[in-house]
Amino acid sequence: MSDTNRPLNFLEHIIEEDLENGFPKDALRFRFPPEPNGYLHIGHASSICLNFGLGLRYNAPVNLRFDDTNPAKEEQEFVDAIKRDVEWLGYKWNTERYASDYFQQLYDWAVALIKEGKAYVDSQSSDEMAIQKGSPTEAGSESPFRNRSVEENLELFAAMKAGKFEEGKHALRAKIDMTSSNMLMRDPIMYRVLHKAHHRTNTDWCIYPMYDWTHGESDYIEQVSHSLCTLEFAMHRELYDWFLNQVVDESKVRPKQREFARRNLSHTVVSKRKLARLVEDGVVDGWDDPRMSTISGLRRRGYSPESIRNFADTIGIGKRDNLIDVSLLEFQVRDHLNKIAPRVMGVLDPLKVVITNYPEGEEEWLDAENNPEDETAGSRKVPFSKEIYIEKEDFREEANKKFFRLKLGKEVRLKNAYIIKAESCTKDADGNIIEVQCSYDPKSRSGSGSEESLRKVKGTLHWVSISHALKAEVRIYDRLFTDESPDTHKDKDFMEFVNPNSLNVITGYLEPSLINAKVGDQVQFQRLGYFCVDPDTSSEKLVFNRTVGLRDSWAKIEQKS
Numbered sequence: 001m002s003d004t005n006r007p008l009n010f011l012e013h014i015i016e017e018d019l020e021n022g023f024p025k026d027a028l029r030f031r032f033p034p035e036p037n038g039y040l041h042i043g044h045a046s047s048i049c050l051n052f053g054l055g056l057r058y059n060a061p062v063n064l065r066f067d068d069t070n071p072a073k074e075e076q077e078f079v080d081a082i083k084r085d086v087e088w089l090g091y092k093w094n095t096e097r098y099a100s101d102y103f104q105q106l107y108d109w110a111v112a113l114i115k116e117g118k119a120y121v122d123s124q125s126s127d128e129m130a131i132q133k134g135s136p137t138e139a140g141s142e143s144p145f146r147n148r149s150v151e152e153n154l155e156l157f158a159a160m161k162a163g164k165f166e167e168g169k170h171a172l173r174a175k176i177d178m179t180s181s182n183m184l185m186r187d188p189i190m191y192r193v194l195h196k197a198h199h200r201t202n203t204d205w206c207i208y209p210m211y212d213w214t215h216g217e218s219d220y221i222e223q224v225s226h227s228l229c230t231l232e233f234a235m236h237r238e239l240y241d242w243f244l245n246q247v248v249d250e251s252k253v254r255p256k257q258r259e260f261a262r263r264n265l266s267h268t269v270v271s272k273r274k275l276a277r278l279v280e281d282g283v284v285d286g287w288d289d290p291r292m293s294t295i296s297g298l299r300r301r302g303y304s305p306e307s308i309r310n311f312a313d314t315i316g317i318g319k320r321d322n323l324i325d326v327s328l329l330e331f332q333v334r335d336h337l338n339k340i341a342p343r344v345m346g347v348l349d350p351l352k353v354v355i356t357n358y359p360e361g362e363e364e365w366l367d368a369e370n371n372p373e374d375e376t377a378g379s380r381k382v383p384f385s386k387e388i389y390i391e392k393e394d395f396r397e398e399a400n401k402k403f404f405r406l407k408l409g410k411e412v413r414l415k416n417a418y419i420i421k422a423e424s425c426t427k428d429a430d431g432n433i434i435e436v437q438c439s440y441d442p443k444s445r446s447g448s449g450s451e452e453s454l455r456k457v458k459g460t461l462h463w464v465s466i467s468h469a470l471k472a473e474v475r476i477y478d479r480l481f482t483d484e485s486p487d488t489h490k491d492k493d494f495m496e497f498v499n500p501n502s503l504n505v506i507t508g509y510l511e512p513s514l515i516n517a518k519v520g521d522q523v524q525f526q527r528l529g530y531f532c533v534d535p536d537t538s539s540e541k542l543v544f545n546r547t548v549g550l551r552d553s554w555a556k557i558e559q560k561s
């Protein structure tokens with residue numbers, strides 16, 4: 001599943017070096033550690049493919065660990081969604097773990113730290129603590145509570161745990177170094193009081209461990225050998241190591257934190273917190289809205305797991321944060337769907353065509369190939385009759401030589417059917433063309449082998465027979481944001497860049513074979529793009545989402561301008 005022939009990325013080089021230096025291969029172990037405070041997004045896909053990819057490469061276990069230390073933001077709904085998405089991407093975790101499984105162990109270790117004089121209860125407000133923190137160029141100052149006796153600390157910490165205090169009155173801090181050049185080492189908070197029910201431990205705890213205290217120790221408990229996180233944690237590594245030093249037993253594996261670059265995608269946001277705002281403010285229709293950068297949104301949009309894995313593989317693992325153009329992701333899905341999606345015909349902006357010399361009331365069921373890219377895909381029948389729809393933009397009364405579609409007096413081929421010639425057209429009172437009258441060449445049927453069927457005409461159009469067409473709701477999506485990097489503007493909120501036209505709902509007329517389409521099915525509407533059946537589909541109504549167009553229309557627009 002992951003391409004083992006590609007060159008090693010820098011994290012794999014680190015692992016290879018560790019193996020060369022004697023680290024036992026069977027002790028390699030990884031984890032993917034999401035916080036269940038939202039749905040996974042395309043950025044997470046990079047981390048998932050990295051960690052699970054390493055598991056496959058080295059035949060090593062990979063845990064799915066929920067980093068659930070903040071009950072104010074975490075929910076079971078998010079846990080379930082995360083599991084669904086990782087599985088859908090095609091990965092299997094070794095065991096499902098929760099940081100909350102370790103609350104008791106973490107508490108016991110914290111008590112041991114207090115006993116060793118390495119942690120203390122601070123009874124100042126967070127504002128007071130912030131002032132004493134100093135700045136990167138200025139040492140911090142010590143809390144007046146820093147030298148409390150071990151007994152007093154133990155008593156206060158037990159009282160914190162027992163629920164005797166309001167939130168914000170006391171916190172447990174590690175006693176490290178208020179003058180460290182690394183601000184994170186200036187007596188970081190280990191525990192705070194939070195009177196909130198937790199989605200797993202309910203009200204068992206009212207003190208919750210902080211990220212830094214939890215993460216490394218959880219890695220150690222699970223014996224994760226390489227704990228890979230994004231670059232914003234680079235400065236945390238010193239603290240990660242300090243906390244590990246307090247508990248590691250030299251006979252066990254000591255986890256190693258290494259950092260890689262966050263992946264950002266253009267014209268969207270990849271942050272659960274920001275995605276949550278889009279949901280809460282009703283800008284989108286939920287976490288799985290097909291415009292969202294979430295895995296569940298991409299799935300509903302018609303992306304395949306393969307295309308997302310290929311995307312993650314292609315952009316690789318980097319050392320520097322950067323912005324990946326969304327067209328790269330679109331290229332991957334187009335590439336994959338081109339191989340697997342059956343071709344069908346549908347007209348989204350219909351113009352009526354009457355074939356004047358075709359017998360009234362007659363119908364024919366013509367052979368149509370399902371996928372020219374896949375010989376095993378077979379064929380189906382599509383109905384032809386006197387009245388058909390073509391796309392409005394495929395007809396002009398007059399046009400220059402480059403217009404290889406239908407124009408008065410000229411011929412085109414109807415895909416899988418006949419060659420037609422436009423004879424005349426009818427307009428409404430406003431001058432809009434409402435009908436085109438054509439003649440057809442009865443001997444030109446595709447696949448009939450006749451001389452006329454082999455005749456070359458410049459254009460081929462898709463079409464549907466009006467009386468056989470299925471009506472469907474078709475949802476056409478555009479980028480959710482008009483700006484390439486909506487959340488990087490200093491003076492503007494990313495919500496200001498929401499594209500007001502990101503969704504366009506239209507009625508499409510589809511060939512009748514789609515009557516049996518099931519939710520999630522992916523097809524190519526010929527000449528238009530890739531589409532999939534939306535879960536809103538019911539027995540009364542077919543709903544399609546456009547996954548992506550056939551070509552990168554944005555690249556063209558940008559080149560022109």
Ligand code: ATP
Nearest residue numbers: 033034035043044046047229230262263270271272
């Ligand atoms: P968010 O801000 O969206 O909540 P996060 O980093 O806080 O992101 P976590 O649930 O803590 O989300 O992330 C789980 C793992 O996925 C972490 O190891 C994190 O570093 C990684 N990750 C998150 N976002 C990205 C991204 N954009 N690119 C690469 N890895 C990411």
Ligand code: MG
Nearest residue numbers: 034035037272
């Ligand atoms: Mg987070």
